[in-house]
Amino acid sequence: MSAPVLAFRNVWVEYGDNVVLEKLSLNIDPGAFVSIVGPSGAGKSTFLRLALGQEAPSRGEILLDGEPIPAEPGPDRGVVFQRYSVFPHMSALENVMFGARCDQAPLTGILFGRARRRARDEAAALLEQVGLAASMKAYPRALSGGMQQRLAIAQALITRPRILLLDEPFGALDPGVRLDMHELITGLWREHALTILMVTHDIKEAFKLGTRVIAIDKRRRDPHAPNRFGSTAVYDFPLDEKTRAQAPADLSALTQA
Template sequence: MSFIQVRNLWQQYGDHVVLEGLNLDVAEGEFCTLVGTSGCGKSTFLRLLLGQERASRGQILLDGQPLAGEPDPSRGVVFQRYSVFPHLTVLDNVALGLELPRAPWLGRLLGGHKREAREQAAALLAKVGLGQALGNYPAQLSGGMQQRLAIAQALIMRPRVLLLDEPFGALDPGIRKDMHALLLQLWRETHLTVFMVTHDLSEGFSLGTRLMVFDKVRVDPQAPQAYGARVTYDLPLNSARSAARAAAAPLAAVFPTPTGI
């Protein structure tokens, strides 16, 4: 059985149909890049996967069960605009992801639990290249460093699915290349299933193990919003990289097992 199943998925807002009749089967650990023209439903599909929106029709199954109707720890997300807390240090931005679910009233853990959460956050930040910036604030970081921080925020809860909405679109080409290498390294090591929206076709081909092209197959000039997009091309990519990844280190190699948090 597929890890993620999309069955006859429709999304529309009033008379505006954005997605229509979407059907997909995604295996665990695939790196799916989503490309297509602006407004063809790529980001809408990502929001449906995240649980920010409910489908008008159809369903999404995760491991055979209906996808949770709101965001939960099984799905991490990174947006193009940096989703970090400007008033918190780099370390606190990431440790907060472990503290809030376990201390919803205070918002902070205490004693040994707090120390363990911060140790885990520091280990992950070192993994993404921010080990020397733990006490800095986001405003003191470059754009690439802020995206590294956003990725660490998404990964600290050990999601099974990572959703990326044009995460590198605002970065300079040289920094984007470094971020590509980091993302592929993390993907190999964590066994995540990744969905990444990009407007850069070369980025989609170079990063993904599967490229999905979103487009409308039906167009009515008199009613341009009457029909939605589907996946018109679904191309397997980088089969050698997929095979090599299967032998990579498991999730525990990146995230130490918590003891008592």
């Protein structure tokens, strides 16, 4: 069995008296596609910020390849949000190149000569992979929602991350466009050998795309002190073709497991 790429060891997140996550312990294997579900406010986005290195736990530890996770996001972890996180003043090609500039020239953000040509070629190749080869010179305002999300995915992949974090990436898209994005992301997952953590409210999407479903919710509740207890993993299930076909109709079957 391979060592986990990410490990959460008795992780707590507290803001004063407000406990968001408690006693969270998970191992994430390399190459997994983990769907994360749970009710609004359960701490799913907090979990992604911890994995990104954008936030530190109040207690416990998070390990990346067996070592404490760096205190800030690195190029080995990419992220795509629900709302299109692209720069409106840059063309599609410039948006994707921006990640390479930040990775290779973190102080100036400027690439010259061979390094710039290489970044441009890599960005163009990614845009072709996500179906935007004909829109490299277009600005985000000229792109549809689905096209902007494809652009955001290309932007996240330019630094060749091993871990891709998706925070409701398809929630704002029409059903037909979502299906196209499902095919795109599963193809990129396999081709780039990614480990993916995806937050979604869509239980069918979670079971369709994931190799594992984790439901985050509170095991304990106090009606007189609603913030006293935090969420943890209340359901953690590996998926294969048989179990994927048994997807529940809603979250209640998972969060009450």
